Amino acid sequence: MSDVKTPMLDELSGGQWPSFVDQIKQEAVHTPRYNNDMLKQLEISYSDNRGHWKHGGLVGVTGYGAGIIGRYTDIPNEVPGVAQFHTVRVIPPTGLYYTTEALRFLMGIWNKYGSGLMNLHGTTGDIIFLGTRTNHLELMWDELAAAGWDLGGSGSSNRTPSACLGKSRCDAACIDTMDLIHNITNHVMDELHRPAFPYKFKIKASGCPNDCVAANARSDLAIIGIWKDDIRINAAELKNYFAKHKDPKQGFDMVNHVALMCPSRCIEVDVNAETLNIRNGECVKCMHCINVMPKALHVGEDTGAVILMGAKAPIVEGALMGTVLVPFMKMDKDDDYQDFKDLLEKTWDYWEENGQNRERIGETIQRVGLAYFLQQLELEPNPNQINAPRDNPYIFYDEFFDEEEEAAG
Amino acid sequence: MSDVKTPMLDELSGGQWPSFVDQIKQEAVHTPRYNNDMLKQLEISYSDNRGHWKHGGLVGVTGYGAGIIGRYTDIPNEVPGVAQFHTVRVIPPTGLYYTTEALRFLMGIWNKYGSGLMNLHGTTGDIIFLGTRTNHLELMWDELAAAGWDLGGSGSSNRTPSACLGKSRCDAACIDTMDLIHNITNHVMDELHRPAFPYKFKIKASGCPNDCVAANARSDLAIIGIWKDDIRINAAELKNYFAKHKDPKQGFDMVNHVALMCPSRCIEVDVNAETLNIRNGECVKCMHCINVMPKALHVGEDTGAVILMGAKAPIVEGALMGTVLVPFMKMDKDDDYQDFKDLLEKTWDYWEENGQNRERIGETIQRVGLAYFLQQLELEPNPNQINAPRDNPYIFYDEFFDEEEEAAG
Amino acid sequence: MWVNISEEELKERAAVRKKRPSDMGPPHFEQFLPPVIQRNYGQWEWHEFLRPGVIEYRAASGESCYVVRCASPRLVGTTWMESICKVADEFADGYLRFTTRFNIEFNLADKSKIEPLIAKLESMGIPVGGTANSISNITHTQGWVHCHTSASDASGVVKNVMEEMIGEFKGHKLPQRVKVAFACCLNMCGAVHCSDIAILGIHRRPPKVNHSTLTNLCEIPTTVASCPTGAIRPTTVNGKPSVEVVESKCMYCGNCYTTCPSMPIHNAINDGISIWVGGKVANARSKPKFSKLAIPFLPNNPPKWPEVTQAVRKIVDVYASNAKDWERVGDWIDRIGWPKFFELTGFEFTKYHIDDYKLATRTMNMSCHIRF
Amino acid sequence: MWVNISEEELKERAAVRKKRPSDMGPPHFEQFLPPVIQRNYGQWEWHEFLRPGVIEYRAASGESCYVVRCASPRLVGTTWMESICKVADEFADGYLRFTTRFNIEFNLADKSKIEPLIAKLESMGIPVGGTANSISNITHTQGWVHCHTSASDASGVVKNVMEEMIGEFKGHKLPQRVKVAFACCLNMCGAVHCSDIAILGIHRRPPKVNHSTLTNLCEIPTTVASCPTGAIRPTTVNGKPSVEVVESKCMYCGNCYTTCPSMPIHNAINDGISIWVGGKVANARSKPKFSKLAIPFLPNNPPKWPEVTQAVRKIVDVYASNAKDWERVGDWIDRIGWPKFFELTGFEFTKYHIDDYKLATRTMNMSCHIRF
Amino acid sequence: MATVEEVAECMFKEVEQFSGKKRFKPGDLIKHVQKELGADKDQAKLAIRALTEDGRLVYSYFGGTWLELPYQEGAAKG
Ligand code: SRM
Ligand code: SRM
Ligand code: SRM
Ligand code: SRM
Ligand code: SF4
Ligand code: SF4
Ligand code: SF4
Ligand code: SF4
Ligand code: SF4
Ligand code: SF4
Ligand code: SF4
Ligand code: SF4
Helix, strand or coil: CCCCCCHHHHCCCCCCCCCHHHHHHHHHHHCHHHHHHHHHHHHHHHHHCCCCEEEECCCCCCCCCCCEEEEEECCCCCCHHHCECEEEEECCCCCCEEEHHHHHHHHHHHHHHCCCEEEECCCCCCEEEEEECHHHHHHHHHHHHHCCCCECCCCCCECCCEECCHHHCCCCCCCCHHHHHHHHHHHCHHHHHCCCCCCCECEEEECCCCCCCCHHHHCCEEEEEEECCCCEECHHHHHHHHHHHHCHHHCCCHHHHHHHHCCCCCEEEECCCCEEEECCCCCCCCCHHHHHCCCCEECCCCEEEEEEECCECCCCCCCECCEEEEEEECCCCCCCCHHHHHHHHHHHHHHHHHCCCCCCHHHHHHHHCHHHHHHHCCCCCCHHHECCCCCCCCCCCCCCCCHHHHHHC | CCCCCCHHHHCCCCCCCCCHHHHHHHHHHHCHHHHHHHHHHHHHHHHHCCCCEEEECCCCCCCCCCCEEEEEECCCCCCHHHCECEEEEECCCCCCEEEHHHHHHHHHHHHHHCCCEEEECCCCCCEEEEEECHHHHHHHHHHHHHCCCCECCCCCCECCCEECCHHHCCCCCCCCHHHHHHHHHHHCHHHHHCCCCCCCECEEEECCCCCCCCHHHHCCEEEEEEECCCCEECHHHHHHHHHHHHCHHHCCCHHHHHHHHCCCCCEEEECCCCEEEECCCCCCCCCHHHHHCCCCEECCCCEEEEEEECCECCCCCCCECCEEEEEEECCCCCCCCHHHHHHHHHHHHHHHHHCCCCCCHHHHHHHHCHHHHHHHCCCCCCHHHECCCCCCCCCCCCCCCCHHHHHHC | CCCCCCHHHHHHHHHHHHHCCCCCCCCCHHHHCCHHHHHHCCCEEEEEEEECCEEEEEECCCCEEEEEEECCCCEEEHHHHHHHHHHHHHHCCCEEEECCCCCEEEEECCHHHHHHHHHHHHHCCCCECCCCCCECCCECCCHHHCCCCCCCCHHHHHHHHHHHCHHHHHCCCCCCCECEEEECCCCCCCCHHHCCEEEEEECCCCCCCCHHHHHHHCCHHHHHHHCCCCCEEEEEECCEEEEEECHHHCCCCCHHHHHCCCCCCCCCCCCEEEEEECCECCCCCCCCECCEEEEEEEECCCCCCHHHHHHHHHHHHHHHHHCCCCCCHHHHHHHHCHHHHHHHHCCCCCHHHCCCCCCHHHHECCCCCCCC | CCCCCCHHHHHHHHHHHHHCCCCCCCCCHHHHCCHHHHHHCCCEEEEEEEECCEEEEEECCCCEEEEEEECCCCEEEHHHHHHHHHHHHHHCCCEEEECCCCCEEEEECCHHHHHHHHHHHHHCCCCECCCCCCECCCECCCHHHCCCCCCCCHHHHHHHHHHHCHHHHHCCCCCCCECEEEECCCCCCCCHHHCCEEEEEECCCCCCCCHHHHHHHCCHHHHHHCCCCCCEEEEEECCEEEEEECHHHCCCCCHHHHHCCCCCCCCCCCCEEEEEECCECCCCCCCCECCEEEEEEEECCCCCCHHHHHHHHHHHHHHHHHCCCCCCHHHHHHHHCHHHHHHHHCCCCCHHHCCCCCCHHHHECCCCCCCC | CCCHHHHHHHHHHHHHHCCCCCCECHHHHHHHHHHHHCCCHHHHHHHHHHHHHCCCCEEEEECEEEEECCCCCHHHHC
């Protein structure tokens, strides 16, 4: 073990939850040139109650404007090993499946060029290599690129898109999120590596409204699988659930857990007759009943995606969730997802032209107004885009009768 | 009948709903000097699709700054009878009960000094005398005042307060709205007649959250009766409702009409055991279950009022409902409603000092922030004042550690 | 002087005027309460609807008060009111009451008077109703009868709509009360901002400045200051000082016209009516709600306003046949969703429905809750 | 140069660098999918939780895929990862997966491997769980480990909270999933704005300007421009140009410090942690919700942050014993009301909880819905 | 129609001229050459690519992404 004294950190070693301190300590043995000082600085932070990093904006690899985040310590004399401690973002395979072979390759690179510490994964979904020096960047990149691994987004770029595991393993997936996001990621390579937007732009895709990749809340453009037709019912399995309902030991209650929790109250259950009826025209596709009875209920067959735009963290104008732009878009693999790409194109064109500096697309929409924004993107107004129509009378009528004409006519 | 030709208005004469046209026509017979021209102008409006009034701000009676709204026609040559056509607002008896004797007195005055047309009542609740001339105002006021009738509010004044009928006839009244509003109206006489506020100020009181006088939506200061303890249950009557429930012909459903419509879902009904249980701690006092079963359920006995502030129509900042300032205030008749009057005093003091011109109190609250406003009025923060705590992190911490002190200490 | 007062009396009055009482407030209500109400004030135990328009209130004493409620056009003349007083004298011991929605109520101690009273009222052409699950009288405003900023007539529209809704006034056939309101301009003196169905007169063009009369009739600084949105600015026209209106800032409130008669806001062909739905005031079940835009524009089409009447009819019918018992219009729409509302009514959903004012963010559907 | 590369190789590399591939995107995922998943891609029919941490997925073919999910500290070293790879080689044919919450998953075709795999993981001190109604891994950020604006340490707080919640990770004992997130500053790189329980590092004081180094290290116009709220303005200090911060405009985002290292935002005694609750992302039942403020300030108290751990414990316990099955934290609070939430948790309700930002209007209780 | 080289030169001059006084986002430079030379967006992007691949301009990241002359940054200076 490293001989750096870290009495405070040591209290977080071991335990039942895997310890990050132990990870750093192991790497301090393995790659001491960075990690002894990493430990030292962290222990200092734990004692003086503050971080000790400074941002560095200038690091990168030739030709790319993204993928590297510069960091310097503010106490270089005490911890020269982390005087520079930049991170490298690498695009992971969509869906985050790996072979040990692939992982070992990446780990080998990182042992060679960096601290051996990493995040699997960053919250945007990148592989994060944590801590290296400026003059190692190009060298590392030579090797990664040669092996077919690419750098991820950062800065005012299209960030690394991400997907839930979707059809690879999930019975609820309405769209093939992994195929879609792999395709889109390749489509946005230039925008990902050469930031030219007013600010960052994130794309995430979830296979259904459960939204396991948090697209609705954390991506400027969210693609979320949905269906248009009826929820499919497996009659035999439904019978089993009714049986479960009637057995008090099972703790399963068809009325309280299913019907009464339906947000649109469109499920009628008759436990005596063992019937369940869904008024699908009122169903908001929330997934709840399907989640509760995954064997009996299934998403419909006429599937596509809701397209939402504008989610973001609070800075500056307050947090936003994505707002519905297109209530239903077919996600057509055979057409190379052209409809979606067209929308993306239009969005970027408008935003590059009209977005203000450091203004996320959601803030642009708020500023110009949703109705106006839809018009610019040639999208139809649809009541699914709103919770409710306006309650204020400040309507800007741009259609009205021309008095001269009327008078003349 | 009047011989003014009103072919368009005539189409609205008669019918099943009492016709305002017939009212004017009758008065044109009775008081032709105003009403022939009134009919003429209205017929013109119906033909040319626009109103023909101009505002006149300068009319009033000596000593009062409120109670009269000036109106002039914009076509005086065509309709000289309504060249001046001002309205007079008279404070009605709280609760809008009358004897025919009192009404006949008022009608007599109006036949003498005005058009004989009136609104019973204006939407603020005043008796509105519709249409008289400037030089009649003082004369009319002489007679009204002598008989003990006073003018109502207008302009930047405390407007005529109003009340639902409350304890006079209602089984739901938690407070004596009529006594309260009569008292308050007398208390605000100066502010009502001599406008000195940044803008208008309206007070309304409803006896319970059904809010039959629309206080929550239409008064700057709303006093709405509420109770703190449990909903009272009359067991015998409850049994009758269960019987009704079981008789399909009655169309009464204890589960669907009562339990499932409770907004806080705090009612449990067992139709077999004929029991109804209310988790009163979760009840939001919405009145629904009491409304549905007025014989079985009654408001509690520990009654008082919610005080809400800031309701208003949309101009300029958008419509507001009243927001809870004090979740529960005793309305103490014996103490002459002193607690309430103290709050009113503080509110006015703050608003007169800090309100901007044409800014309703609700807009002031929005501008300075509710928390700050509460502090100024020396009111405690209470989670009942909000739907939910803030979701943005822009907290203006005004308590923090002074670093010098800490360092020293 | 149109009043018949002698010169002498006028002088006399002027002399005593200094001592004229003031600030005496309203007469105390107690003297106007019918005896049955005086006796049982605060002691009421329950109420029951005996038929539309008639409510029984039972007091702890065992006494009942029977209320008979009937319509009023609100805009009343003393002639008609005298006939109402006669009814009150005959059936209700000379007592009567007005509701907060302009209806007239007779409070009877004697149950046997209910039917004769109703017969009398009906013989006078006055419908009885407006209680419980009905459409009661329409909360409304002045319109062309008395206000200068009105974009439509209040009384005319109200008359037409109530004529159409007479069955709903006289019956208890709706799932819940439907509160209808009318206001003639954005000032919304009616309860338009929070009604089940709201009819709102709207201007759609800024005021027209009459430059030739403006300097005579109005002060420029006051006129500029009158605009709550700062849309008016000073300018010079033909060498004379005047004002101009920045169109994009004007929200058609008519406040400038209140201050300056040279800035009329009326526009015969562009003024009209918008329809709003789903608002409420009562706290029963859901919290009070604002009315939301249903139809951005219908033409002013006096004297019958058929487009308006039909739109209200459509909403009422769709509501009546789809809502659950006790569900107000707004609660019903919240349950079935706005897409369904537009589908069922056949009203067009347009860009105007999408909010773009200050709190618009909170009106956007930031979720995947979608209805097809 | 800390890397072992010969001068020669360096030169060689520089020569070929111009031709280095770029924009090649991620390797295609298909090559990383375990065979059972490749075979049944898109054909899954249902899933079932066999025990906490283990899910069976059944495909139309009749085949099943068994998932075993275990914890990861997210901040991992290659040493530890090598040991995980060994497990994957031994039990899962060399395949493994990460979840969107940093957990590690092994997808097995062979049911009999589940128990030995779990035994192996537990022997390595790696808990199995994080599925269904558990508290899964915490979505979190860099903290003092790597970010310059952090007001607290991410990994340290996460470690402590998960240590406390180990039972909830390993079991299905909650009414519903509880998603916990941590972010170290208002930028909220974690999912703090929409989590059942969110822990947010906060600065409470504006940056301190180091006037002596500022002109050396930073450009004044850029520094001024860096502030999203316009709180920074140019000034002169001791005759030297510098900047000053308007305190009332600063919302402690640290963006100025990103641009200019002479404006550190840290403040050892005033930085700390706030707790937020009731957010969610899923559209199940209610729409996605933002997290709402529960506790405005808790001190930074490393290495154990006991105040934070206890606060989270309190929320989890109160939720667990009061919510209904399937009710997320936010849905539960919406049902019982915020007054009850504060009562049950014992947290103090303060002026800081009352919103005063742009959309504050919509957070006010504009109704008589009150709970006593 | 200007060549990519000319577009790049135009961008470089703009950055050089205001170095130390004003920072440029890639979008600013794209708009600049659109205005100055009537260049289209694709050309402008190619120009940026040429400038950065040659190391004449470097990307920096401070809240957003900028294009600047290479320099030693403050944060690295200690
Ligand atoms: C590494 C990562 C956190 C992590 O530990 O996982 C991260 C780290 C930083 N974020 Fe982030 N953000 C990361 C995901 C997010 C997310 C979550 C997401 O993408 O789902 C968000 C919230 C969603 C969103 O985009 O709104 C997020 C919202 C921000 C913001 C606020 C943006 C806003 O519009 O409100 C900033 C501030 C900024 O851009 O200047 C920011 C800025 C930063 C910077 C670059 C701080 C800075 O100005 O230098 C951090 C660098 C830390 C470091 O030391 O490397 N980061 N950042 C995440 C990226 C890893 C990856 O690529 O996988
Ligand atoms: C007469 C009445 C309508 C009626 O037909 O019943 C009325 C009539 C006028 N209102 Fe009103 N308001 C009347 C109740 C209301 C109400 C309803 C209420 O009080 O419950 C409201 C909405 C609630 C509120 O106060 O917000 C209301 C909101 C307004 C507004 C908008 C105020 C705002 O803050 O948004 C204005 C504009 C203004 O004050 O300049 C206004 C202005 C006016 C003026 C004075 C127009 C003007 O600027 O000259 C109208 C005079 C009409 C006339 O010809 O006499 N009136 N006004 C009501 C008063 C009668 C009475 O005293 O009983
Ligand atoms: C007479 C009147 C009060 C007054 O002081 O004049 C009144 C009287 C009663 N109201 Fe009301 N309400 C009266 C205006 C209102 C208003 C205000 C308004 O109409 O502008 C409201 C709020 C409007 C809104 O929500 O938009 C109102 C909302 C209620 C409610 C709640 C309805 C609901 O949403 O569920 C009830 C409870 C109920 O329905 O049983 C109620 C119940 C009642 C009861 C049953 C209360 C009682 O036990 O006495 C009274 C007789 C009911 C009836 O007429 O059906 N009253 N009631 C008003 C009659 C107006 C009219 O002529 O139609
Ligand atoms: C593996 C993962 C997707 C991935 O691509 O990595 C995943 C997988 C599944 N999720 Fe998820 N969810 C995953 C992150 C999420 C997230 C995002 C997050 O945690 O940040 C969400 C939204 C978070 C939120 O709402 O705040 C999420 C909300 C759900 C829900 C909706 C829960 C609810 O509110 O009712 C379901 C439905 C359910 O509970 O049955 C669900 C259901 C499922 C099912 C049952 C779907 C299926 O049939 O395969 C999967 C196994 C469930 C399990 O773990 O209990 N998953 N799930 C993610 C596991 C994260 C982890 O390690 O804990
Ligand atoms: S979002 Fe839907 S499709 Fe994707 S993993 Fe979650 S439940 Fe499955
Ligand atoms: S998916 Fe949701 S809204 Fe639709 S029926 Fe099921 S529970 Fe109801
Ligand atoms: S508000 Fe309440 S107390 Fe007043 S009349 Fe209506 S129901 Fe009765
Ligand atoms: S008053 Fe309303 S909230 Fe309270 S129990 Fe009755 S229905 Fe429920
Ligand atoms: S709504 Fe407008 S037009 Fe109608 S009375 Fe009120 S201020 Fe006048
Ligand atoms: S109508 Fe209203 S908003 Fe328009 S100019 Fe006149 S005062 Fe201003
Ligand atoms: S939340 Fe703030 S401190 Fe933490 S990683 Fe993100 S930007 Fe850095
Ligand atoms: S911390 Fe943020 S808000 Fe405060 S001065 Fe710096 S950049 Fe501005």
